[in-house]
Amino acid sequence: MIEIKDLHKSYQMGSNSLHVLKGINFTVGEGELVAIMGSSGSGKSTLLNILGMLDELDDGEYNLDDVPIRGLNETKAAKYRNKFLGFVFQSFNLINYKSALENVALPLYYQKRKRKERQEKAMEYLEKVGLAEWATHLPSELSGGQKQRVAIARALAAEPKVLLADEPTGALDSKTSYEVMELIQGINDEGKTILVVTHEEDIAHMCKRIVHLKDGIIVEDKKIEQVRASKYV
Ligand code: ADP
Ligand code: MG
Numbered sequence: 001m002i003e004i005k006d007l008h009k010s011y012q013m014g015s016n017s018l019h020v021l022k023g024i025n026f027t028v029g030e031g032e033l034v035a036i037m038g039s040s041g042s043g044k045s046t047l048l049n050i051l052g053m054l055d056e057l058d059d060g061e062y063n064l065d066d067v068p069i070r071g072l073n074e075t076k077a078a079k080y081r082n083k084f085l086g087f088v089f090q091s092f093n094l095i096n097y098k099s100a101l102e103n104v105a106l107p108l109y110y111q112k113r114k115r116k117e118r119q120e121k122a123m124e125y126l127e128k129v130g131l132a133e134w135a136t137h138l139p140s141e142l143s144g145g146q147k148q149r150v151a152i153a154r155a156l157a158a159e160p161k162v163l164l165a166d167e168p169t170g171a172l173d174s175k176t177s178y179e180v181m182e183l184i185q186g187i188n189d190e191g192k193t194i195l196v197v198t199h200e201e202d203i204a205h206m207c208k209r210i211v212h213l214k215d216g217i218i219v220e221d222k223k224i225e226q227v228r229a230s231k232y233v
Pocket of ligand 2: 044045046
């Protein structure tokens with residue numbers, strides 16, 4: 001599904017260059033649930049943004065579902081991004097003046113689906129995350145955990161092959177974090193490939209594999225016995 005070979009990324013700041021990713025190699029197969037761990041500044045978000053085609057790599061190879069991603073023009077990149085990838089962020093990134101349902105329906109609008117289909121699909125995914133009754137509510141009327149559920153429904157509504165989550169529980173208390181991880185585990189149980197960036201050990205252990213980044217390289221990459229979040233909620 002995801003193949004990365006000798007990936008490098010630097011940021012230019014004036015005359016200084018910051019080498020953030022220094023030769024990353026890894027592959028992710030269909031149906032995996034991978035935690036990307038590492039301390040703050042280790043390059044986790046940079047890696048996820050490159051995988052998500054939100055940022056470009058400087059050197060190396062990236063194949064997504066056998067499509068070479070490097071050097072695609074913006075039109076093609078946008079097309080693959082829409083087709084392959086769903087995003088979830090720490091800060092939810094919901095649109096404040098749109099209802100939960102409208103937020104979830106938005107990616108379907110960009111996929112040029114018909115209005116009726118957008119409404120139906122959005123409702124289906126709100127139901128899936130347990131928020132059907134909150135469809136008409138604004139984000140400001142929802143708790144943090146509910147907002148993240150809406151964001152997850154929005155990411156799934158476009159039916160991406162891969163779900164990328166950058167610190168999805170970073171703004172939530174422990175109990176709510178475990179509830180969100182329970183949802184993520186359930187989605188993975190159905191076969192979705194998911195990558196979760198986190199710096200929290202307990203969250204990482206709810207995945208099936210931990211990739212440890214340190215100073216821009218992978219220092220450890222191991223399969224683990226998954227801890228089920230349902231034990232804690
Ligand atoms: P993490 O998500 O692991 O905390 P990041 O990938 O966000 O780490 O950042 C890695 C390093 O790259 C940090 O030192 C950060 O300051 C730097 N960095 C990230 N994005 C940019 C950018 N757009 N411009 C310049 N430096 C950046
Ligand atoms: Mg980050």
